[in-house]
Amino acid sequence: MTSTPPPSGPRHFLDLADFDAATLRAILDQAVALKAALARGERPPLLADKVLAMIFERQSTRTRVSFDVGMRQLGGQTLMLTGAEMQLAREETLADTARVMSRYVDAIMIRIISHDDLLELAGAATIPVINGLTHRSHPCQVMADILTYEEHRGPIGNARVVWVGDANNVLASWVHAVKLFGGTLVISTPPEYGPDQALLADIESSGGAVTMVRDPVQAVDNADLVIADTWVSMGDTDADERRRVLRPYRVDQALMDKTAPRSLFMHCLPAHRGDEVVAEVIDGPRSVVFDEAENRLHVQKAILCWVFDVGFVGS
Ligand code: CP
Numbered sequence: 651m652t653s654t655p656p657p658s659g660p661r662h663f664l665d666l667a668d669f670d671a672a673t674l675r676a677i678l679d680q681a682v683a684l685k686a687a688l689a690r691g692e693r694p695p696l697l698a699d700k701v702l703a704m705i706f707e708r709q710s711t712r713t714r715v716s717f718d719v720g721m722r723q724l725g726g727q728t729l730m731l732t733g734a735e736m737q738l739a740r741e742e743t744l745a746d747t748a749r750v751m752s753r754y755v756d757a758i759m760i761r762i763i764s765h766d767d768l769l770e771l772a773g774a775a776t777i778p779v780i781n782g783l784t785h786r787s788h789p790c791q792v793m794a795d796i797l798t799y800e801e802h803r804g805p806i807g808n809a810r811v812v813w814v815g816d817a818n819n820v821l822a823s824w825v826h827a828v829k830l831f832g833g834t835l836v837i838s839t840p841p842e843y844g845p846d847q848a849l850l851a852d853i854e855s856s857g858g859a860v861t862m863v864r865d866p867v868q869a870v871d872n873a874d875l876v877i878a879d880t881w882v883s884m885g886d887t888d889a890d891e892r893r894r895v896l897r898p899y900r901v902d903q904a905l906m907d908k909t910a911p912r913s914l915f916m917h918c919l920p921a922h923r924g925d926e927v928v929a930e931v932i933d934g935p936r937s938v939v940f941d942e943a944e945n946r947l948h949v950q951k952a953i954l955c956w957v958f959d960v961g962f963v964g965s
Pocket residue numbers: 709710711712713714783791918919920
């Protein structure tokens with residue numbers, strides 16, 4: 651608990667683009683160490699007495715449960731809140747909410763559609779704020795994705811990653827990640843659901859690491875990793891139109907057959923079998939979606955350690 655910000659300000663985890671590669675690599679290294687410790691039955695109480703408030707403006711299974719369990723494994727505690735039951739529902743501002751909560755708890759993890767709302771909360775908080783998904787980005791997810799890829803196939807910097815579907819929050823964090831970690835990212839979206847101006851600027855400044863290929867069959871050529879996500883993200887209102895336009899971007903076995911021999915398939919979940927991916931692929935041998943889901947736990951424990959500046963491997 652704190653009523654005044656530390657001299658350097660709180661250590662927020664809002665977007666991968668806010669970080670340098672070395673810091674994100676240290677967080678991944680910490681995740682590997684914490685995962686190995688847990689496998690040995692060790693639960694280092696690095697966050698004893700810390701309280702994480704979790705605010706969910708939208709549904710969640712993985713983010714909610716993995717942050718809650720992760721805090722408990724590190725000796726901390728959590729508060730589970732929803733905007734609907736807070737005074738946020740009666741127009742108290744995010745900034746005032748942040749100022750008040752900064753007097754009670756040690757960090758906030760929030761899932762909220764508006765990225766500007768996340769920034770308002772973080773700007774007023776004197777404690778760390780973690781982005782648990784906005785409509786613009788999902789950095790915790792992509793940290794888990796990278797950990798998962800590297801466990802199976804080695805450095806992400808050597809990977810050809812292909813995104814198939816609409817341009818959404820998970821993709822934006824993948825663009826940020828590739829710019830920091832290296833590797834290449836090919837984005838295959840229909841024109842109707844391609845990157846917005848902000849993401850296009852990120853793509854253009856990637857030095858060629860991120861490219862766009864409209865045709866999904868061409869895009870996945872020699873891919874090491876194919877990623878799909880729901881065609882209708884939380885906050886999207888045009889579900890029927892999305893399903894119609896995105897139909898050619900379904901990941902099926904014929905598409906996976908165009909990829910590299912040892913390619914993997916990822917999906918952040920929840921999945922809609924028969925829409926963005928067929929069951930044969932997501933339930934098939936190339937799919938690592940449940941390793942990906944598990945790694946949310948390990949990587950978020952490392953993110954929590956980073957925001958609280960404790961337990962860092964090699965520091
Ligand atoms: N992938 C992910 O963030 O899942 P939840 O929506 O269940 O948290």
